[in-house]
Amino acid sequence: MTTKTYLIRWDAGYGDTHDVVHAKDLDAAENWAYDSWKDEVESQADYGAELATRENLEEAGFDPDEYLIGEDE
Numbered sequence: 001m002t003t004k005t006y007l008i009r010w011d012a013g014y015g016d017t018h019d020v021v022h023a024k025d026l027d028a029a030e031n032w033a034y035d036s037w038k039d040e041v042e043s044q045a046d047y048g049a050e051l052a053t054r055e056n057l058e059e060a061g062f063d064p065d066e067y068l069i070g071e072d073e
Contacts, residue, residue, distance in 0.1 A: 003023060004024075007019075007020055010033050
């Protein structure tokens with residue numbers, strides 16, 4: 001099976017990243033780009049949730065009066 005050289009690109013939120021891969025076709029090269037993107041995204045994951053309070057909503061730039069419902073206060 002003949003392989004070709006592809007320039008792949010992905011952006012995990014920090015701007016474009018490039019690499020060169022040898023793959024059998026464009027689909028395989030695009031899968032490689034997706035896997036590279038996914039690996040970077042998953043390794044840089046930082047997420048969470050917390051109960052909204054007047055203080056943390058204000059710190060995040062939200063108007064607590066617009067988002068909090070009676071039982072949340």
